[in-house]
Amino acid sequence: MSNIALYVEKIENALKNTLPELSEETAAIGDMLRYSLEGGGKRIRPLLCLEFCAAAGGNVDNALLFACAVEFVHTYSLVHDDLPCMDNDDYRRGKLSSHKMFGEANALLAGDALLTEAFNLLSRAAFEGHVSSEQAVRAVRELSLLSGMKGMIGGQYIDLKYENTPANLPVLIEMDTLKTAALIECACALGLIAAGADDMEISYARDFARELGIAFQIEDDVLEASESGESSDVKNGKVTYVSLFGVEKAKELAAIHTKNALSALERFGPAADEIRMIAENLLNRKN
């Protein structure tokens, strides 16, 4: 029996119930945050956080606030990414994007609040006795590094920079490692930190997450190219793995990174079986 559905339910409940009570004048900020947090999504990051906690023999309930913190950061990045000055997207997962629903200024604040609240969740994990202060501080360091300039924000910056300039392969890999893989890495590391895992286990999880993140991005390019019937052209003027290598070679490249991701899991033995399932489902998705 897989625990995946149970873990996702825990995550959905925690995300729903984690926001603090607000004053009458500010209560609507909470509604904006819930609107974006309840926007669905596969909860891959918080799920990996709980799965790595379990794989290292930890109690997943102790990792739940860490898992939510990563999802808060992921959600803030989507809210800010959708803003007119970034991707200017009116819809997100079939719902109006935050700025279309609440106005641009409020969406900016909602994103800022999600990011700020993420760090509050990490401190709460210690105050509520789920982890030690040492574990919480390590989590703060991981999340701030991997979602900051040396992580996710760095990747978004590179993405903007090459909006009108063709990137090459090293740039593409740095961008995706930072923009996508870094937060997945953070999710895995936080689960292991909550479980009290050792540095060696954390370093294997980092390898897994980075390889998975790159494989995921390549598959994404392949999916988009096959949907649009493109094969080797740049997408909206942007260089992709498909534009650099063509569909077939991009698929081979994705397979190599997937294989690397799975071998990084060997250290965890059968305890990582659900992580293998999640990785395989993610990489064989059809949309």
Added chain:
Amino acid sequence: MSNIALYVEKIENALKNTLPELSEETAAIGDMLRYSLEGGGKRIRPLLCLEFCAAAGGNVDNALLFACAVEFVHTYSLVHDDLPCMDNDDYRRGKLSSHKMFGEANALLAGDALLTEAFNLLSRAAFEGHVSSEQAVRAVRELSLLSGMKGMIGGQYIDLKYENTPANLPVLIEMDTLKTAALIECACALGLIAAGADDMEISYARDFARELGIAFQIEDDVLEASESGESSDVKNGKVTYVSLFGVEKAKELAAIHTKNALSALERFGPAADEIRMIAENLLNRKN
């Protein structure tokens, strides 16, 4: 001899040297952050952080990363506040605002990066041995609460909400307590946490900061009204202390809050003399 100049120098040096090395592709993010961090300002918040650390008998060098974290959060709030969807300000302290200098999307990311990095600084204070993990986690809780929905962001939200609707006095006080006083409170609390002060001292510092923040806002309204020659009208359609009470009564109100702020310092005795100087200079400023 006052330590104020020495402390400000420490803060300026720390702000200049605290950013991590970045990759070639992302190095320009660091330049954007430095541009906004070096924008001047009186460094009131980090200065109060060091002063409260010293007043409680702590070593100010142990509070320096905490002080910088508060200044990072203050700076991010200015970068995001200046954006076209917020106040749409082209200039900040005589220099082009971040989005005028680097473009809107980059300014959004720069603000996000400053906020994220602030929490990294708090974790670094523990990893570099300036504070214990317990102290760092308390600092994370303070900063995330007081700069988030229940603090600064809450105040910014109320400010937006009453842009075209007249506020009343309770709303005005809630807005200023959150928007301005909360981050000052955070600065004072973090200095005391770094010094290992007790909860009673921290609670006196909170009273001081809240009263100072309100007094500061009232003085601000008085200054603006006297510069523009207004007396009892609303400012750009917004309710102010002057529009509610007139200049004379607003001045009296500011004096009451200043007196309250100073009495909250009594507990610290002569150790708080420099804090008294800073508060008095701040409240008797002419611009």
